[in-house]
Amino acid sequence: MILETKNLTKTFGLRKAVNALNLEIPNGSVYGFLGPNGSGKSTTIRMMTALISPDQGEVLINGQSVQKLGNKALLSVGALIERADFHKHLSGETNLKMLARMDGTDESRVQVVLNRTGLGERGKDKVKTYSQGMKQRLGIAQAILSNPKLLILDEPTNGLDPQGMKEVRDLVRELAAEGITIFISSHLLDEVQKICSHVAMISQGELKTAGPIEVLLKNSDLLVTEIHVDPIAPAIKLLSTQSWIHRCEEKNGLLNVGVSLDKISDLIQLLVQNNFQVSAVIPRTSLEDVFLSKVGEESQI
Amino acid sequence: MLGLIQNELLIIIGRWRSYIGFIGISILMPLILWGFSVGGEELHQDYAKELGGTFMVVGSIINSFLATYVIMNTLWIHIPFLVTLAAGDSVAADGANGIFRITLTRSVSRFKILVSKLLASYIYTATLLIFCAFWSLGIGSFVLGTGDLIVINNGILILDESQAWVRMAFSFSLAIFVMCMVATLCFMFSTMVSNAVGPIIGTMFLIIIGYMIIGIPLEIFEKIEPYVFVKYFNVWWDAFKDPIPWGEIGKKLGILGIYLVVCFGIATYVFLKKDIKS
Numbered sequence: 001m002i003l004e005t006k007n008l009t010k011t012f013g014l015r016k017a018v019n020a021l022n023l024e025i026p027n028g029s030v031y032g033f034l035g036p037n038g039s040g041k042s043t044t045i046r047m048m049t050a051l052i053s054p055d056q057g058e059v060l061i062n063g064q065s066v067q068k069l070g071n072k073a074l075l076s077v078g079a080l081i082e083r084a085d086f087h088k089h090l091s092g093e094t095n096l097k098m099l100a101r102m103d104g105t106d107e108s109r110v111q112v113v114l115n116r117t118g119l120g121e122r123g124k125d126k127v128k129t130y131s132q133g134m135k136q137r138l139g140i141a142q143a144i145l146s147n148p149k150l151l152i153l154d155e156p157t158n159g160l161d162p163q164g165m166k167e168v169r170d171l172v173r174e175l176a177a178e179g180i181t182i183f184i185s186s187h188l189l190d191e192v193q194k195i196c197s198h199v200a201m202i203s204q205g206e207l208k209t210a211g212p213i214e215v216l217l218k219n220s221d222l223l224v225t226e227i228h229v230d231p232i233a234p235a236i237k238l239l240s241t242q243s244w245i246h247r248c249e250e251k252n253g254l255l256n257v258g259v260s261l262d263k264i265s266d267l268i269q270l271l272v273q274n275n276f277q278v279s280a281v282i283p284r285t286s287l288e289d290v291f292l293s294k295v296g297e298e299s300q301i
Numbered sequence: 302m303l304g305l306i307q308n309e310l311l312i313i314i315g316r317w318r319s320y321i322g323f324i325g326i327s328i329l330m331p332l333i334l335w336g337f338s339v340g341g342e343e344l345h346q347d348y349a350k351e352l353g354g355t356f357m358v359v360g361s362i363i364n365s366f367l368a369t370y371v372i373m374n375t376l377w378i379h380i381p382f383l384v385t386l387a388a389g390d391s392v393a394a395d396g397a398n399g400i401f402r403i404t405l406t407r408s409v410s411r412f413k414i415l416v417s418k419l420l421a422s423y424i425y426t427a428t429l430l431i432f433c434a435f436w437s438l439g440i441g442s443f444v445l446g447t448g449d450l451i452v453i454n455n456g457i458l459i460l461d462e463s464q465a466w467v468r469m470a471f472s473f474s475l476a477i478f479v480m481c482m483v484a485t486l487c488f489m490f491s492t493m494v495s496n497a498v499g500p501i502i503g504t505m506f507l508i509i510i511g512y513m514i515i516g517i518p519l520e521i522f523e524k525i526e527p528y529v530f531v532k533y534f535n536v537w538w539d540a541f542k543d544p545i546p547w548g549e550i551g552k553k554l555g556i557l558g559i560y561l562v563v564c565f566g567i568a569t570y571v572f573l574k575k576d577i578k579s
Contacts, residue, residue: 046576046578049405049406050405050406051401051402051405051406051576051577053574053575053576054575068367070410070411071405071406071407071408071409071410071411072408074406074407074408075408077406077408079406080401081402081403082402082404083399083402083438084403085398085399085400085402085403086400086401086403087312087398088398089315089317090311090312090315090317094311098308098311099403099404099407101304101305101307101308101468102304102305102308102404102407102409102414103407103408104304104408139403142403146407146408152406160356229334
C-alpha cells in the first residue's frame, strides 16, 4: 500500500470530524474519495498531508508515519488541497521555482511542468492575471513538480467553469495513465466512476464502504434497472405506490427503477400482471446509486 | 536554508507593504535634514548656550552626526512600526492567503520554514535601519557636512569625527538588534493569527504600554519595570557614553536576547502545532 490511514480520528470541539478511519490505497490505483459536504473528506486529506494533526491514529505513506516523521514522509507526495493559492504578485514560474528550492527539486523541472499543464506560454505572467482554471492547473503543476509517486488532490475541480473542469480532468487522466497513484476527492461521481479504479465513501467522518469500483457496483444491494416499458406514465404511477421500490422515474424514454436485487423478479411480474409490455430490462447501477444506498438519499454530495 | 531565505526575501520584495518603510524614511529624512539645514542656526544657539560656560564654540556644531543622533529618536516608535509591517505579514499572510496549503504539504520541515521567515524579517529590519543610516549619515554628510559630535546627556561628550563614525556604526548595530527583538515579538503574534494587522497592533500596543509603565513614576510600575522589554531599548544610546558601558550594554542585550528567544520559542511551538484549516 502506498497510502494507509489507521484508526484516524480528529475532533473539532464536540464534533468528531473523522472517526477511526481506516483506508488502504494500493500502489498504482486511482482512488476516489467521496462523501457529502462536511463528511470529513478535507480533514482526512489534511491529516494525510501534515496540515492537521490527528487526535488518534496515523497516516502511513510508503510505510512511513506522517505523524512521526512530519513532512519528511511527504517526499514522494504531491498535493493540491482545494483551491490553488499562490503569491499573486509573483509569476507562476517564480512561484514554482520557489517551491523547487524548498524541497531541492531541480529548477529545470519548472518549465517541464508548466508545459505539461499548458502554462508554458504564461509562466512569466503574474499569477494575479491568471484565470481560476489556470491557477488550478498551476496547482497541479506544483503538485507534480517533484515527480511524486502519489498525488493527493482535494476537490481539484471546485469553482471551475466547465472548460476549466475538463482541463483539470484531462490532466488527471493523463497523470493516472502514467502510473502515478492518485487519491482524489471530488463531488463529481460520474467523473470519479470514469477515472477511478477504487473508491471510498465516508459520511459523518466514518467509512461507509471502500474497494474497487467494479466490486462495489457488483455487490451493491441496490440495483438500478432501465426498463423498456409501454406505456410509461401509468407504469410510473403503479410502481410509485410500492414501498419496496426505492426510486422510479423516466429517463430518456426508459423507466429507471431503483430496487433491491432480490426484488427484480417481483418488479417484472408486477408490470406484466398489470398488462404492461416489458421488452427489455437493463441493469444500470452507477456509483451515484451505490453512494446513495450507502450514505443516504438525504446527503448532498 | 539559503534557498528558503531567498524565497522569503522574494516574497518581501514583491509585497508593496514592504516599501512603506523605505518610502516613509525617504520622505521623513530629507524633511529632517532640510529642517536642520534651514533651522540649524536656532539649534546651534541653544547648544552654544549650554556649552558657553565651559567651551568656546568655533564654527557650527550642526552636522550630519548631530542630525543622526536626533533622528535616532525615531527608533522609539516610528521604526518599530515600520519593522512590524514586514514581520506581521510574515506568517499570517501566508495563512490568510492559503499559501500554507501549498508550502506546508512539501517535504520541508515547518521549523525550517519558520526560521527562514524569521531570518528574512531580520534581513528586512537590518536593511531598513541601514537605509535610515544611509539617509541621515550618508546624504546628511552632503547636506550638513561632518565634524565633531557633541552629545549633551547628563554631561557633555565631544567625539571627534573619526570617533563619531565608529560610535554611530556601533549605535546602529545595537539598534538593529533591538529592532530584531521587535520583529520577533511581531513574528510571534503573526504565527497566532491569520491577518497581518493583528500582530502589528499587538506589538505596537505592547511597546506603548511598556513606555507608559516605565514613564509613570508609580511604585507598582517601578516593581515591574525590570521585566518590561522596552526599558532596554535605549541600549543604542549607550554607544554615545564615555567610557562605553560594556557591562550595561551586555546586560541589556542579554535581557533583550532572552525576550527574543522566548518569543521565537513560543512562535515555534504555535506554528508546529498549528492546524491549517483554511
